[in-house]
Amino acid sequence: MAVEPDLKIELGKQGVFVTTISEIYNWGRKNSVWPMQFGLACCAIEMIATTMARYDLARFGAEVFRPSPRQADLMIISGTITKKMAPQVVRLYNQMAEPKYVIAMGACAISGGPFKQGYNVLKGIDRYIPVDVHIPGCPPRPEALIHAFMTLQARIDAQPLTGGDRPRHLDADAQGLFPVPEQGAHDLEPPVNRLVWPLPAPSTSGKPTGSCE
C-alpha cells in the first residue's frame, strides 16, 4: 500500500522520508532495464538507431545491450520470427534470468506482419512467450520504442510484490521456463504454448467466436 502523496510531501518537508519496500524495489528495477543485444530483421536497425546519439536510450538506464541472455532482463523481439528461428528465440528467453520482460517490436513480431501469409513466418511471438508490450509499426520509429520502454517502466513500477498479481519471479509456483518448440513434420510442435496463448472462451450465444489460429 503506497503512502498518500500529499502526506508524503508534507512529511518530506519535515525531513522524514516515507516509502514502501515495493516502491523502492520497483524504482530500482524500472531504472535499470538491461536489454539483450538481439536483432532479427528490419526493426533491429531502428532498435540500434534508438541507442545512437539522436534518440539516446541511455537516458532510460538501458544503455548497454548485453551480448548474453544471462546478463539481460529485457528481450526486444525486433523483427520477423521465422519458424526456423522461433526455437532459438524461446531458448534465449528461457536463458534470461528472472525477472524478465519482452517487448514485441513491429508488425512481424506481433502477428507476422506483411509476411503473415508465408509458410515460414511465425504469426506472432506471443504464441510461445509472454509479451509485456507490443509496438505496432513496420518498422516502428525509435520514438515508439522509447514509448514502449516508458510503458514497460510504468508497468514495472505498478507491480505489487505480494498477492495474486505479483510478478512471476516472486511466485514459486509460476511457470518460468517455456517449452521450446521443435520442427515437426509440418509445423512447429507444439504450434502454440497454451500457457500464454489460451483457447478463446466458449461462446455463450452458441455462435462461433470467430477466432482462429
Next chain:
Amino acid sequence: MTATDLKSYRPPVIELSEEGDELLEVAMGPHHPSTHGVFRMDVALDGERVVRLKPVFGYLHRNHEKIAETTSYLASMPYTDRLDYFCSLTNNWAYAIAVEKLAGMEVPERAQYIRVITAELTRIQNHASAIGFLLQEMGASGTPLMYAFREREKILDLFEALTGSRMMCNYMRFGGCRVELPKGWLEQVSKIVDGLPEFIDETEALLTGNEILMARTQGVGILKPDLAVNAGVTGPMLRATGVNYDIRKVDHYGIYDRFKFRVPLGDHGDIYDRYMIRILEMRESIEILKQAIKDIPAGPIMDPKSKIRGFRPKAGEAYGRIEAPKGELGFYLISDGSPNPYRYRVRPPSLINLTVLEDMCLGRNVADVVLIFGSVDIVLGEVDR
C-alpha cells in the same frame, strides 16, 4: 533445462584434423553479437585456426518471392523495401526497372534525376553504416557507429520528408516516382551533401591511418580477383580486388552516362581495401549528387501512359539490374499476361557475396572471421528473402 531442451541438445562434434589434432565444431549464430542478425556459421576450429566454415542460411526466409508471385506487380513494391532494409530506395529502383523493361515504359527526365539522387543518398548512408558496423565488430565500441548513424539520421530525415517513412521508403513506381519533391527538399539535400565531405574526412582522420585498424585488416580476408569473378561477387567486394566492374558504368541504366564519376578500385582484396573502397565511393556519390542537383529539370515525374491500377504487362520476361550499394541487385520477372508475375526472382548481392566467405576465412583466427564477415556487408533480409 526442460525435457525438450535435453532432447535437442547436441554436444560439440569432435573430429580429427589431418595432423590428428582435435577439431572443434562451433556454431557461430544464429544469435551471436557479430552476425548482424540471424545468420549461422558452422566453423570447424583447430585451436584458434579455422579449417572449415559453412554458412547456414534461412533463419529469415520470409517467402518474399512467393508472396510476390501471388500479388499484383504493384503490391510487391513494399516487399522490396524489406529486402535490404538499409537501401529500400535502390531496391525499389531495381524492381521498377525490371517491370519497366517488361512493359516497355519510359521514365520522364525529372523522375530519372530524382531516382539518381535518392539512390546515391542511399549508397552513402549504407556505406557509412557498413563502416560503422565493421569497426563495431573490431571492438571500436560506439564511436565510428555513432558518427555513421549521426549522418544516417540526416539522410533519413530527407527520405522521411520525401516518402513519409524513415526506412521503408516505398517511393518509386513503374514509369516514374510516386509524388513530387516537397518544397525546399532539393535545397535541404544540397545542404546535407555539402556537409558530407566533412563527415568523411572526420571518419578518415579517425580510422584510415589507425594502427589497430591497419594491423587487423591489412592482408586479412584476401579475396583473389579470379575467384571473385567466378563466384559472381559484385559491388565494393569485387572492386576491392581490382576488377573494374560497376553496373552504373557498364549498363548505363537510368541516366548514369550523364554524370562524371570515377570507379574506385583496390588491389589487395583485403578488408582494408573494402573499407577504403566504401570511403571513396561515398566521395564519388557526393560528386554525382552535386551534378544531379544542379541539372535536375522541371517536368512530370510519371509517364502519363503508365498504368498503375489493373496493370497487366504482356507475356514475356525481363531482367532489371542496378548497382545497389552492396553489388548487383537484379529482379527477374516472367509475365504470362496476368496481373501478377508468373515467376519473380531476386538476384541478391548479399547472398552471392557470402558464398566466398569460407575461402576468405580458411587459415585465419576466429577473431578474423568476425571481421571478414563484417566486411562483406550483408543484410539478412536480402540473403534469405
